[in-house]
Amino acid sequence: MIQRTGVKPAKPVLVMGLVVAVAMLIFGVFFFSAVLGDSGGEPGPAIGFMAVWFLVLGVIIFYFAYYLRTRKSVVDIETETGAPAPASGAAAAPAGAGTDFDARLRKLEGLKKDGLVTDEEYRAKRAEILGEKW
Secondary structure: EEEEEOOOOOHHHHHHHHHHHHHHHHHHHHHHHHHHHOOOOOOOHHHHHHHHHHHHHHHHHHHHHHHHHHOOEEEEEEEEEOOOOOOOOHHHHHHHHHHHHHHHHHHHHHHHHOOOOOHHHHHHHHHHHHOOOO
């Protein structure tokens, strides 16, 4: 079974991004007005860079403002839940069991490294897995 989950940045992250983008916009206005005032004859490259600067900041501000106002998620994640279907036939079972055994131990080790299980839980579950017939 595949489960779709949406991930949205936290509200403080969106607000801070919006504040920084608006601050960059204000900085750009003052900076480019000073640059254009000081440039004597050739303001062409400065105007081109200014246009790109304001375009990118406009997109960033729109992005943060849009996701700040909506409940829509930014990233959709698909996860598979439940046990996989068992292999058909008696001959395929031992090979699948060995792989499952390895995968379970590796997964348990990963959970321990990530700090999601305590040492006691890790030792108990590892002993349980090693106690099974493989």
